[in-house]
Amino acid sequence: MRDHHQLDELDRAIIERLRVDGRESSRSLATALGTNKTTVAHRIRLLEEHRVMRVVAVRDLFAFGHQVLAFAMIRVADAPITEVALRVAALPDAIGVTVRTGGYDVMASLLARDLAHLGELTSTVLPRIDGVAEVHGELVTEVVKYDSHWALLSGPPPGDLPDPAEPGSRDDLDLAILRRLNVDARRSNRGIAAELGTSEATVRARIRRMQEDRAIRIQAISDVRAFGIGANAVVGIQTADGRTDEAVARLAAVPEVSMLTRTFGRQDLIAMVLGPDAGAVARVVLATIADHPTVRRVETFSSWGSLKNGYAWTRLR
Template sequence: MNQMATDTALPDISLDDADAGIIAQLRADGRAPYRGMAKELGLTEATVRSRIKRLEESNVLRVVAVTDIDAAGYGLLLSIGVQVDGRSPEDVARDLAALPAVFSVNVVVGAQDIEVLVCARDAQDLYALTSEVLARVPGVARLTPALAVDVLKNQPDWVPFNTNTGNSFFAAGPDAGGSALDAVDRAIVLQLSHDARTSNRQIAAELGVAEGTVRTRIRRLETEGHIRLTAVTNIERFGDASLAYIFVEVSRSDRTQAVAKAMADIPELGFVGVMLGRSDVLGITMVRNTEHLADFIHRRISAIDGVRRTDSTLGVNFIKHDYRMARIVA
């Protein structure tokens, strides 16, 4: 996958056990205190602070707020394969990336030319998005959608940092209809989406509200599952890595949930959803190359009881990925 110019000057980096332990702590709680992490890992507080700073400055780690798409008023999540005709997939992908409802765009190889993830507020919004917006992008020949009806796993741990996250999540404005977040909530979340370790005092000063208000609202948003404060790591900083989309057809429809649960238990899969349309189940994972993908499918996916066949696409160029958005799963 391509890197930005700012990344190419950075040396390759490897994580030691201390780095891995710190990242694991921050994935569990993006606001974990330095002192608590140091005690848990057997390190000094100064070591924890310096290592987090090094990982951030090396463009390896970001600690952010991930917001649940349902809480933001988007009731529908779709994976859409895009076949292109008459234009380069990269050019079409950039046009798709400019659309606020599209939060992930990846040029791929396989049966499709582009894979996108989109969200919609309701069926009417979805129809307008697919038929009047996506389908009319020059070069889009065919859309093959799949609606996520049950997301069993969604862990945005390894993501590309070299893409434009844009402002898609908040494009509808602070009082978007159907959102469980009011204007103050959304302003707080926007601050946390840049750096989840920003202090309550700093956020309060920025927004002109009381520090206690910020503290109470963050606690409520986390408790109610509207946001998750977590660490994300940059797949671009660890050599060749690509996202693979694995579409699974089950042997019998009554086996769909069992297959999805078995896939969710596979650590390498970051996303698992029961789908309606293009496939019965979708799994997303990170692989090194096509050989790695084939081996993973044959050994881990096809071996699951109830899997009839699989289809897959392999990402070659991420154009956009807004890791601030996800379906938060308890």
Template sequence: MDISTADPDTVLDLLDRRLVCALQVDGRAETGRIAEVLGVSARTVTRRLARMQQAGLLRVVRMPEVEDAAVGALLLRVRVLRGKVDTIAQALADRPDVPFVDVMLGGQEVGAVMLSDAGARDRLLYGQLPATAAVTETTTHAVLHAFSDAGQWQAGYLDEAEVAALTPAPAPPAPTVQTPAAQTPTAQTSTAADHPREKPPLDALDRALLARLSVDARQSHATLAAAVGAPESTVRRRLHRLAAAGLLRTHATVDPRLLGMAVDANLWLDVPPSRLAEVGTALARHPQVHGVFATSGPTNLVATLFCADHGGLYRFLTGTLGPLGVDRAETAIVARAVKRAGVPLQRPRPRP
């Protein structure tokens, strides 16, 4: 069942929320490991996850690596005529190169993230959107640096020990060869950032596996092997290699309100360039923030965050953002999330 058809009246209890958090830590965590860490039976974990997935409340998909996908991506703010927001939002959500779409409070703005080549980008920005009578204005921001993204956010229902127990072991560093210059006393010491993790060349089997995991990241090795027509042992080796290269990041897609987060907001911030890295890093560490990006455009930093209510958003603005010395902040509240990490979301009905 698609998340777009989920029953909005369903409520997740504390154990459901903890299970979602476990998948936020590791979307491919085995049922037995989740059960052991959370102190419940494997049968309970299997039953609960199956119920949430079959009801369309939860879906786990593969996300591209943040630096590869985000840097150069476009953040779009599309102003539309009143009454036309659903049409424009759905048209953007139907595009495979637009993984995130939100309708903003007020019903006259759609926010979207576009990951595409120059040709598709230009056709949308200079052809399709201007030719659409319902669109009145489009503001485009290019992502210059990603401090954090949605695949790294956790809702906070696990303690530090549980998170540590569920976190996959880091891949061993690739062997390096010291050059003569690196052995001399005058050579500068390099850091990990100077040597980004190299991506392995991808063949048809790798791409087939990644495509399958982009739809459902919790498919077993046996299921994947049957789908791609390869031995299960080969699939295991390939996934291990892809994980070591950082290509198996996952996103547990769920309506944040089911996790107790009623307010979703985008903050468009104007930060002094000398403090941009400091402020971006500080916001990325905050437990309510699920994305921070340095951007081009009239503002130079955008942060997205979840809050329990509007009072929580106010406290974030005054208690967290205020002391960071941000020159200006525009707060845009999300009225409805249409698509997240490539997954369509249901449109909620108001509760009586």
């Protein structure tokens, strides 16, 4: 789409409505937007074909029995950084992996069953990967903001769903439905049911239950580059004594901050900043974050490449 078609008002309006309800019918969209069903269906098909938009079932980080989210900051030695990052990305517990510049070479988002499992990942599993020289962990104590609207759709897929951490939290049918929704969440319940050998009513009920439990939300994800977002950085933030709550409230309202977490480790907060280019990101980091009395120190890690895309995850509860 970026190379063949400029997004117009109708494209943007379709995407905006599908962010709210990814399964809104083409007929309903057409009525709301003053056009016809055929035009809407054609636009959606083009947006998907050119990787400008996907409709997926976004999963809540903690709805499948996992209790711990952490960031693993990895230094690499005696091996190509990208190869090491690919080895880390092969771990099912790593839901997002990027190569970054700064004090560390690779950053991985880890979703663990509990603290013992996280300890195993950071002290045993990751250090045994060839090329991993050092692992520093930042434990997430609160997910303040986790914008699920954006992704690098031209990049790698989001990866499969880690196994449920607690027996009975989600069964095999739930997971099978989710895997198909992550390929195309607008496909019919009838088609999913036929593929899984169950009834349409069962699929409909399972999806409705997961939505009501706020385990998933079916919505549109937009490609960052198609919308002029060409750079991002992870920012580790050490706050001034006693002013963390104030910093959180202020940073959560900054539109360029797409993710904000409280962390336990060397950083008090970790944020993701998006911008049209590296200069714009740097200006936000310096002028909006670093140059404020609630912040004592920042450490910036710019993105060089994504090896595993975590866009199918968010915080819904």
